[in-house]
Each structure stands twice: as C-alpha cells, then as structure tokens.
Amino acid sequence: MAEMTYRQALHDTLREELLRDENVFLIGEEIGVFEGSYKITAGLLQEFGPKRVVDTPICENGFVGLAIGAAMLGLRPVVEIMTINFITLAMDEIVNHAAKIYYMFGGQCPIPLVIRTPGGGGQQLAATHSQNLEVWFAHVPGLKVVAPATPADARGMLRTAIRDNNPVLFLENLALYNTRGEVPDGDYTIPFGQAKVAREGKDLTVISYSRMAAVAMDVARRLEEEDKLSVEVVDVRSLRPLDRETIINSVKKTNRAIVFEEDWRSYGVGAEIVATVQEEAFDYLDAPVKRVASVEVPLPYAKPLERAALTGAQQLLDAINDLAPRRRR
C-alpha cells in the first residue's frame, strides 16, 4: 500500500504498461515534449522515445483514426484526448469505426484501443471546456466506458483497459487528478462491470461515479459523523458494462436511492439507472428515485454562475434530506 495522487497512479500505470508490453504506445496532443496538459505523461517521452510516446498536431479525428488503424494491426494504442470536449471531432472514428469494426468484419480484428480523457467542470474553463459527455459513449454498443473515482480504482482499471481487446473510453476528471488515496501494491486489475459498495449504509443509497462518487463519500461520512443518517454509496465505476446487480441489491436493502452525476440530468446516467431500478426492484422502492445532476445550461464562465450551475455536495445533501426515511429525518 502506498498513498498517491490520482495523477501519479495514472502515470505509474502507463509507464508500467509501456514496460510490460512493447505493443503499447501513447499518442495525443502535447503529451511528449510538453509532458501532457495535466502532466500525466511526465517523463515518458524521455524514457521511451518518440515511437512509444507520440506527439500529434491538433487533429483528433486524425490521430484517433490512426490509433484505430494501429490497433487493427496489433498494436495497443493509448490515446489521450486533452479533455473530453475535443472528442467531438473524433466521433465518427470512435462510434462508426472503433465500436463497429470487430463486429462488421466478422471478428477478424479486435480494436485494443484506450482513449483516456478528463471531463468535468469547476475550473472556470467555460462552456466548451467543462463538459461531461460520457453518456454519449455509454450509449454505444461496442464501446466500454469506465470512470474510476479513486487512485486505486484508476490504477486497476487502466491496467484492465490497456489489456482489454476492445475499445475503452477511460474517463478521468480534472478535479480528481490531485486527490490522494491508498493504492495497493502489485499488478492488480479491476474487472469492468463491477460496481463497488464504497460505503455501507442502511437509510438510503447514493449511486454515483467518477468525481461525484468521491463527493458522495464525503457527504456520507459527514452525515454519519453527525449521527444523522446512514448513507450507502455505490460507485458504479463502469458505465458500460453496468453492474446492475450491485445497484439493485443496494436498493433492495435501503429501499431509497439517489443517482448523483455531474453531467446534465436529461437522458443521463441517472435516467438509465432509475429505469433499471424500477424494472428490477419496483417492489422494493419506498419512494421515487431521485436524480441529482447539473443545471441544464452551457456551463457559465463566471465563478458564481458556474458554482450555481454545477451540482455538488450541497445539492446532494438537500436531496438526501428530502428523501431520507421519515424516522431519520
């Protein structure tokens, strides 16, 4: 066990995978000489050289397409899209190529591709640089979408992503990079499609992922310390495949649930999870499932407006207070 930041966990994992498998290479904007906009790839160009750590022009469609081609021929590219906002340029490559080639060509060539990219707002980067677009990809069969919330999960899931023979969208979050956590030693991996009961509780369940899972953990801890409520936190970690069983089991236990997500509410992760819950745990629900998400506007630049638009701990607390079973309110 060692304590490290989320950033360090990603860096170390990339380095280990580069060492472990010579077919692994990194590609993206500013990842080499500049060592990455968020310094995830610091030092790697120097250590592994320009064939393994490839700087590209500003052309997401070009280098994602290149990576797909490389994957078809047996390499294991790890693409960095500087932030998820720029992924729109590569949608055709991801949705129409990466997700479909294995299926459409009769299974002749898998696409062992990883796209790492951070999402999230709160940094005053304004409307086009603060989005959470992961549901676009979670919607597409043929892709895997994971969104770890802790350094330990980031490490185990990035290993799984790089070793997986399918295209994986690996979602990071700008506000998670500096968070710290214990990371186990050894070459462990975390399988996709396994949610984690990050904290046990009995009054209600908060279902979340990525940074909001971390926020939910803080809120749950505070509520427990103040001896108010026992909140269970389910960190789904993997949006596609989604571990429905863990969610359902938790709802069967607490009978009340909130889905907490940083993206917009409509058609979001919450919508998917709420639908699942009512399909599979209808008779266990003691109240309607709530969704806590961000206000449906392009994220404002002005700090007070940005704060007002983004969801967070206060919004979750309000929802919990609203939903908590009567005896505990």
Place this chain on the structure above:
Amino acid sequence: MPEVTMPRLSDTMQEGTIGRWLKKPGDEVKRGDILAEIETDKATMDLQAYDAGILEQILVGEGETVPIGQPVAIIGSGEGARKPEQREAAKAGAKDGRAVAGAAVAAGERPGTAAGAPTAQVSAAEARRGAEAAPAAPPAMGVPAGIEEGARIKASPLARRMAAEHGLDLRQIQGRGPGGRIERADIEDYLEQQRMAPAVAAPQPVAAPVEAPAPTPAAPAAPPEAEVIKPSRMQAAIARRMVEAKQAIPHIYVSTEIDVTDLLALRQTLNASAGEDEVKVSINDLVVKACALALEKFPEVNSSFQDGQFIRHKQINIGIAVDIPDGLVVPVIRDANLKGVRTIAREAKALVEKARARKLSQADLEGGTFSVSNLGMMDVTSFVAIINPPEAAILAVASVRKQFVPVDGQPVIRDIMPVTMSADHRILYGAGVARFLQEVKRLLQNPYSLLG
C-alpha cells in the same frame, strides 16, 4: 391547484372533523383566511388558508371526519369543477383515529402517545377486516363504514408489497409520506400497533357469508327499553384510550395513608394571609407540589416506557384530572417542582376554569409526566386510577377523614388522607413506588418543606 389538507393540529392528532365551513365554494380566499373550524378530540381550531385563490371545492362536509393529510378542499383559479373522484379520494385512507381524553377519572392526553399506543379493539377488528379484504374478495366483503371502494390509495411499491405479505388493507393505514403516500414506516407503525394490541374479540359483522351481501354495519342492537346514545368525540376517544392504557400497561398499585393534620393547618394559615383577590391554595395544589418535589428525588418515576426504552423526562409536568360535563381532561402544570404553591394554585384554578369552558388549548394538555387524580371532595374512601400514557404513574387521592390514631398509646384525632399510586410495572417496581410514596408522605407530613 393547491389542495387544502386536514392539518395536524397537535402531536397526537390523527383525524379531525370539519365543524363548520366559514367559506363556501366560489368565495375568494386570501392567505391566512379562516376556511373552517376543525374539531379535534380536545379543542376546536381554525383551518387557515395557505394559498390565495378561489375556494373551488369543498371535499369534506360539515360533521365529516378525515385523517390528517387528506384533502378537504381545493383552492384554485375558480375554473375547477367538482370532481366526484376527488371527493372519494378525500374520504379514502386511514381511519383509526386515536386521541385524547384521560384515564378513568384519572388521566389525560399527552404528546407522543400515538406512536406507542395501540388502538386495541379497533386495530384488531380492522386487521381482520384487512385480511379478508384480499384483492380477489368480492365487493360484498366487509368494507368499513366511511371508506369507499375504488378510491386510489397512494402507497410506495414497497409498502404495497409489505401490506400484501401481511394481509393488510391499505385503506386502514395512514400514509405520512409526501402527499399522504403510505411508506414502509407507516406499515411498520401499523404492524407495531397490531403487535402491541392484544387480540380482543370484537363482535363485528365481518364473518358474513361470502355469498350474502354485507349487512350495513348497523348500530348495535339495543334492548327495546334502552336508549342508544352516540358518544361524543371526546367520549369515544376516552373509551379508546382507556382500553389502550389498561391493556397495554401492566399496572401495579401501592397505597398508603398520609396524616395531613399539619398540612391543613398550614393551608389555613396560607389562605388566611392571602389577600382578597388571591387564589386560595387547595389540598390538591399541595399534593401536586409534593409529588413534583418527590419526582425530583426519584427521576425514574418521571419517565415513560416507549418503544422498548426508558425515557427519563427532564421537566416535571403534572397533569391534574379535571371533571367536566360528560368527559374528563387532564391539563398540565409545567415545571411544578420549580413553582411555588401559590403559583400552582393560580395556574390550577385557571386551567380548571378553562377546562369547564372547553377553552383548553393543545399546549395546556400536552407534556405531562405524572398525573394526580383527586376525588377527595366526593367522600371517597379510596380508589385506583388508570395510568395516563406515556406517563409511568398516577396518584389517586381520596377524601381526608378524621380518624383516631394512637399517639403515645392514646387515641388522638388526626386528619388522614388515603392515597393509591398506580405505576407502570415495566418501568417501576413495587419497592421503588413505595419509596416514592414515602417521600410524598414525608413532604406532606412536614408541610413547610413544600414552601422551600
């Protein structure tokens, strides 16, 4: 379109009766207007409007009783027409009101009673009815009077499942969730009530053969020479509460005799020195004070047994049973241990006057932690009282009589007052009750200690 619902006007209120509508459909309503008078078991209170608009519909007529949370009227823009199903919805839902009153001649109402106190007969009977009114049952099965068939009941899926598993009829259960939705907690409360209520055989027309149409639940057949009198709401509530208290609480009784010769002398001195307008101190006021001081010393008596736990109260609030025409109320003197006997006398007098004028407010009736019931003025040699839940004990005070008492081997005439304490044996045991009574006795026999 805002619904006006039956408000919860006291902690223990379960249902209320519309006494009189002060607005009629079509009237304009401003926030704060008084829409109607609500009769609870204890008092008549105002129903205020929280929304402005036009009173579109009255869903519950005068004299009708509905549980709290049920819509009683609709305030809107004036366009809404009266819809029959809304009226049905308003009437559907839980019944099972529980409420006020007190014990025999010796109890009263207290907040928090509702949670733990079963409605013995009512619950048992309703449970049976609930079990029979299974989904497939023909409509002829016993539908409780006042609850209409077919009304939509709001219940969470979990609550519905639990109700089905326990064979409960959701119409018998009061929903306290948003908009009156029945939730798990409501089912659990209901089951708890049933568990605590001894299964009392209540003759109910539920065993009617399935083929036969259910008889209209008629008034119990009365012998030809007798008159059937419908109890008032207060009397009905007293009846229920007495069953609850006497069946749920294992009573023990401890009696003693108190020599109040010196107490009477002190009282005479006190009252002689009182001015023209000053309230006279009664024996009961002094007994209240003595009990309050003894409760300070024996806090375990100033307790409640609730949900399997002992609740020890910090305040010492003493209820005094007050006889009123066709009923009984137990208003409360708060912090009686901290108040002087004259203050207690003043407050007691005011409460009795309010009680007789039926002007007691909810606050006057709430919060008691111990009660005193005094029949001393009625030439009573002794009696026992029923505990007023959730209190743990009640003191029954009989008449003072002159008796020969041996003093130094010689018969001496002294004033003797017999008292009997009823105590909840779940919290209190005989010896503890006796020790408490000894302290009350010591204080009353050394009456200057009451003036400290």
